[in-house]
Structure formats: C-alpha cells, structure tokens
Amino acid sequence: MSGLATPRLRVPRIARAGEAFEVRLLMEHRMESGIRIGAPSVPRDMLASMTVAAGGETLFEARFGNGTAANPFHVFWLRLDRTADLVFTYADEQGRTASATHRVTVA
C-alpha cells in the first residue's frame, strides 16, 4: 500500500473519435509544503506530479509546485481516435504513486 488515496475521476465512458471530452480529477492530499512564515518549517509532504497515459504514452502531464492547493483539482480536455484505457497516476516526492484506470470507449 502506497498510503496515497485513490484518485477521483469524472470522465465519460463513451466518446466520439477525435472529439473533445472533459476530464475532471480530484486527488485527496494535504500538499504540505512545510513552509511556515515567521516560524520553523514542518515536515514536507507534497505530490510532485500527475500523468495521464494511454497505451504507455503520456497524453498530459502536470508538475506541482508549492502553490498547488491541497486536494489537487484539475479540469482539462482530451480526444482519442480509438478506445483506450486511460491511466491517471499521481506521484509524491518520496516516489510513492497512486493510480486509477478508466476505459473510454470510442464509438
């Protein structure tokens, strides 16, 4: 067990070839940067990145800085030519990962 939460997705199950569909992601994580203004820092616990891949190929990637809010939330648009299993993977700065897979059937 990685200790990370399971990513939450809102992605359609069916899409038309080449047409844009919305992807909404929510990852529960406190995103503790460790920074305290005017006080000693606390232990850091941050997600480093999120990738969306299909068939081993990365479609979209995010790298997180200290300014990304807790429980990272993202909305973007993808398009596919054929049915694919989208794999959403979050990695933290310790190298632990959490993924979720979602099949989008292209009609």
Next chain:
Amino acid sequence: MTALLTRRSLALGTAALLAAPSVARAQASLRLVIIGGGFGGASAARFARDTYPDVQVTLIEPRTRFVTCPYGNLVIAGKRQLPEISFGYDAVRARGVTVLHDRAAGIDAAARSVRLAGGQSLAYDRLILSPGIALRWGGIEGYDEAASELLPHAWVPGDGGQTALLRRQLEAMEDGGVVGLAIPANPFRCPPGPYERISMIASYLKRAKPRSKILALDAKEGFSKQPLFQDAWAALYPGMIEWVPGNRDGRVVKVDPRERVLETEFGTKHKVAVANVIPPQSAASIAIEAGLANAGGWVEVDPVTFEAKAAQGIHVIGDANTAPPMPKSGFIANSTSRQAVASAIALARGGQPPGNPTYFNTCYSHCGDEYGISVVNLFRPGGQGFVETPNSGGISPRGDHPEQRRLEAVYADAWYKAITDYMFGA
C-alpha cells in the same frame, strides 16, 4: 440592546447635521420610493419615516406578510411556529409610509420612475432597491422550480411554504433516515445559515428520530464559525453529522428530485430521505433586468452612498448587492439602510452624504437549545470598496462555556425581537 441604541443615536445625530444647512429651496416633498419590504426595505422605511418627517416614503412589497429567513431554521426544527416569524405591514402604514402591495415590474433610471405590475407608474426622487435574491434555477442540474416542491430550498421564504414543506418532510421521515443538504459556494445569503440549519435539524432528530443522520455536501472548503459549529456538533450530536467539503467531493452538481439523489462533482450519488438543496444565487431579477448587476449577478455599489455603480439615484442594499467582505445578512441590510437613506436624502437636497459611516453585523447562530454562538464584525468604506474596521469585532470563545452559550441564545432572541419590532412593530 446597547448596539441598537448606539445606532439610533448615531442616526438622530446624522439627522441633526442634515437639518442644519439653511437652504432656501422649494419645500416640495421629496419622494423616496423603496422596493422590497424585507430587512433592507422595511428598515429603510422605518429610518426614513423617523428621521425625515417631510419626505414622502412609499414602500413596494408584493406580499402582505413578510416571513423572515432568520429564525426559519427554528421553525424547521419545530421550536417556533410560522406565525411567530411572519409580520404584516399595518404598523408600517400607521407610521405614515405608503405601502403598495404590488410587484415592481421595471425601473426607468433616466425617468426616475418605477413601473408596477398592476400598471401604475411611480415617480421618485431617490430609489432604495432592496429586492433580495433570486435562485439560479438550473445552477444545479435538475434543480428547477418544480424540483423545489420535492426538494425544498427554504432559502427564500416567500409565504412560508418552503419552510413549512421542509418541516413536514422532516416530521414524516422515518427514524434512521438520512437528511441531505446541498450547500453552495460563496457568495450566498447568510453564510452561517446552512450550518445553523444543520444544527437545528440535528436538535430535532436527536429528540424525535435519534437513529437518523445528516449528510452535508458543501461546495466550499470552510465555513463561517466552523470551529464553533463543529465543537457544538461533537458535543451535542456526536456521530450524527457528516460534513463533506468541496475539495473532498462535496460539491453537488446534479439532483434527481424524484429519487432524492444528490450527485456530487465526481459522480458520487447520495440517496437521502429528505433533501434540502440550497442552490447558487444572484440578485433578484428586477435588479438584473434594470441593468444594475455585474457579470456575476450582483449589484456593485458605492461604499458610502450604496448607489449602484451602474445607475445614479438608485441605492441598492441588502443581499442583492455585492459588498465584500460584508456578508449577506439581515443585520447588514438594516445597518446599511440608514446610511443609504441618509445619503439618498442628502444627495437629493444637493448636500453631501454622511461621512465616515460604520456598518455593523452580528451573526447569531443557534446550535441547540440554550446554545448560541455569534461573530461580530464592523466595516467601513476603504480599499477597493469595504474593509473591516481594524481591531474591532469578535467571536464567541471556543471551549466549555455553558453560561455564555445560554446567554448568547437569549441575546439572539432579543436581537430578533428588537429588529422585527423596529421594522414591523407598533
């Protein structure tokens, strides 16, 4: 109540200042028209009538009885009855305010007149617009006006029907059922209101249906007086209330009114026994149709006079305006109504609005029986609009203070009586 006396003496002082300039001008009666007979409008009418005996004051309000939002949560919990929070306009009339029970259909800012639904046109020298909010039907998918008959909002009381409906549904619910609430993102009317409602429903359930639960699905990540509310819930209703913030998939985006299913942003479906859906809001339609509202649906106003930035001569008070960080509350509507009326009269007479105004707000919330909490803020014009007065205000302390909680519940009742007496009392 000390605060009420302070404001009243301030108001009389202001009146004295305005009467002082000796202006030799025609003594034609100034016509002040007020749209909306709620906390803003009824307060404006009272203040205008008390302070400017020679000004003609007309109040336009479609309803013959006003049901208050404050204390509606106590009716929902069965601690008050609807007639106790309903008020007529006889005393307003008796003071010499012309009360027209009609709907304002349109405003002609250039011609300075209001068109009533009944056909009459009313000319004004200055207009106070306090129309309240509109609910954004369709803001939550599936939640339209018809849906509110199945899943009440009880956020615009109207004739009290929504409040009574939610009460009946709770009474009819079987023990062990889940009461779901959908709570919107900011801005909305009465920031602590949904959490007082949760508390009051919990108080009823604890007594009458103790195996029941409350599921609060919130579009936000935090709320007004949150630590105090959560302390109270842990102490009074342990294990009964689950609050889900927006950043843990708490935002309700869709409802199925027939099945009573609340669906959140990430597709989680919650089927509940009773659902209270508080949808996103905007200024009431008359403000929007008059072209006064911004892209977000609220009216931007001058922080000293409350004139709509979009139209001179129209002073917009109450929930319809946007005045952050001031919250949308009845207390603020009442507090700001005095400055708005005094400014309106001063400007109409060619003078200056009163300077250095202070606006007050106290948000009282009932967490249970004899358990009240509050937060006090003072505001003034500043920055890009309004700012909090530095080193002012306060909040109930956390911790075990049963006597303070009991007293604050008493103060809340006293506030409600004082403000409704001010607006509607003889």
Next chain:
Amino acid sequence: MTTSRRAFLAALALAPVPFAAVAEAGALDRAIAEATGGRTPTDGGVTLSAPTVAENGGQVPVTVTVESPQDGTLHVTAIHLFATRNPTPGVASFRLTRAVAKPEVTTRIRLAEEQVVVAIAELSDGTLRRATASVRVTTGGCLS
C-alpha cells in the same frame, strides 16, 4: 483551519511584512526563466481567469485558456503558473500533447496574500505568451 488563518492574517498585520512572505524578485524571475528557457513571452493570446476577490486563499480556482487552434499547424505544448507574492513562486507546470483537445487547464491554487498570478503558455513554434490576473484574498465577512 479558519481560526488559524485569522491568526495568520492578524500576525501579518501586526508585524512588518517579513521578507520571506514575498517571493524575492529574483526567485520569480528565476522560476520563469527556468520554465521558459530564458525566452521572452509576449503579452496576449492567452487568458488567465481568476476571481478578483478570493474568499479562501487556500483554494483559488484559476483557468488558463490559450487562443490556439490546437490542430496540426500550431498547438500549445506547455502552460506554467506562478504566484508573484507567495513564499515560493512556482504553482504548476502542465505539458500538453496533441491528445489534449483544448488548450485550456483549470486548477486550484493557493495564494498567501493579495497578488498577481502569472500564466505563461509555450507553443509548438517556440513562442511564448503571457497573461496575468490580480487576485485579492479576503475572508468573506461573517467568516472567522
């Protein structure tokens, strides 16, 4: 969270603004230079939507939209976000491929105080575009 935030804001109000509270001018420039390889962005051709007044500085929704066809001719390859007055300026960087159908990303960021947020978009022809948005962070009254 809310009471500690009030204490945090109160502490900032009482003390002189600590240097660490504002991203050093150098840190911001370095972060932008690192993301852009030292190239100069042009203003325009990209929109950064953010609320003018944010009720909760810890969760500010922003959307970056680039005016680009996103077809074979020209597409957005990356979007970067920076907070000019956070203790550290980096917010996020997104890498877009042709599978990304619209040159648009929405996310939630955290802002330590009122400041300007900067978005920079990289396009497939090597050009860079920039947009900024000013966000005021305030507690929404009755919120304590």
